Amino acid sequence: MRRKLIKILAAVLALLLAFFGLYGLWVGLQMSLSAALQSGAAQVEVVNGRFLLPQTAVFYGLLAGFFLLLSLVLIGATYRLVAYSGRRIPPAKQSPPSKEEPMIKTIRLITQAEARQFARWVYEPPYDIYNILPDPNDPDMIEQAANYFYDPAVQCYAIVDDAGDLLAFCTFGEDAQVPGGDYGRAALDIGLGVRPDLTGQGMGREFVTAVIDFTCRTFRPAVLRVTIAAFNRRAQRVWEQQGFVPVQQFNSVMDEKRPFLILEKTLTGIAQMSPAAANHHE
Numbered sequence: 001m002r003r004k005l006i007k008i009l010a011a012v013l014a015l016l017l018a019f020f021g022l023y024g025l026w027v028g029l030q031m032s033l034s035a036a037l038q039s040g041a042a043q044v045e046v047v048n049g050r051f052l053l054p055q056t057a058v059f060y061g062l063l064a065g066f067f068l069l070l071s072l073v074l075i076g077a078t079y080r081l082v083a084y085s086g087r088r089i090p091p092a093k094q095s096p097p098s099k100e101e102p103m104i105k106t107i108r109l110i111t112q113a114e115a116r117q118f119a120r121w122v123y124e125p126p127y128d129i130y131n132i133l134p135d136p137n138d139p140d141m142i143e144q145a146a147n148y149f150y151d152p153a154v155q156c157y158a159i160v161d162d163a164g165d166l167l168a169f170c171t172f173g174e175d176a177q178v179p180g181g182d183y184g185r186a187a188l189d190i191g192l193g194v195r196p197d198l199t200g201q202g203m204g205r206e207f208v209t210a211v212i213d214f215t216c217r218t219f220r221p222a223v224l225r226v227t228i229a230a231f232n233r234r235a236q237r238v239w240e241q242q243g244f245v246p247v248q249q250f251n252s253v254m255d256e257k258r259p260f261l262i263l264e265k266t267l268t269g270i271a272q273m274s275p276a277a278a279n280h281h282e
Helices: 002-039 055-084 112-119 139-150 204-218 233-241 275-281
Strands: 045-047 050-052 106-109 157-160 166-172 188-194 223-229 245-251 259-266
Touching: 106 204, 112 139, 112 166, 157 204, 166 204, 188 204, 204 233, 223 233, 233 259
Parallel strands: 188 223
Antiparallel strands: 045 050, 106 157, 157 166, 166 188, 223 259, 245 259
């Protein structure tokens, strides 16, 4: 509203300048012609029904036209100047962050606050089978889940960004297994949960790569293993791209007996698992 009022006032001011300028020229023209006619220095002649004005009148007429044109330009320039004053210059469009730019800052042991946070994560169907709690608003359930994942035996780790925000979490050993599968072969099971708003964004490869690297450096296992729902081809493709291959399909003994796949990857150059990893299979 304020900028609009300023524009109106500027336009009025320019019009007043134009009016008084033209009025001054008209008065000057009248006074010049009157003086010239009274002194006999100029005469108005009529030739073939048309007035022939003295040169002084022609000069003032041209000057008046020029001043009128200048006034119109001044009005337009003033309007545009005021119209754009105070207006923010739109920033240059920035390209979205490249998916190649890493989001993950570090992987570390989970805190109870973070465990409470991801215990309340809710996924859209059909991925809602990954919901940890049937009722994410039940404080007792949340606290029980937080205590479970905070237990050092579960080996639950937080995956965070530069700001310390929780992006995902991972677990190792029995927690990453699904009842009904055959886990007799010695291997380190990996479980991975990604924050719901980050799923389906093409960042699965970054999470899986970071978790595998962390697993190899921390536990030095001979074989890695993951269990994924059979319908979840999105997750299967990501792990397969990292060298995992399906070795077993089974139906879970829980819920609706959903089909699951077990995928494994044998690591070369590593003879055996470290004691920390082996403890998960005792």
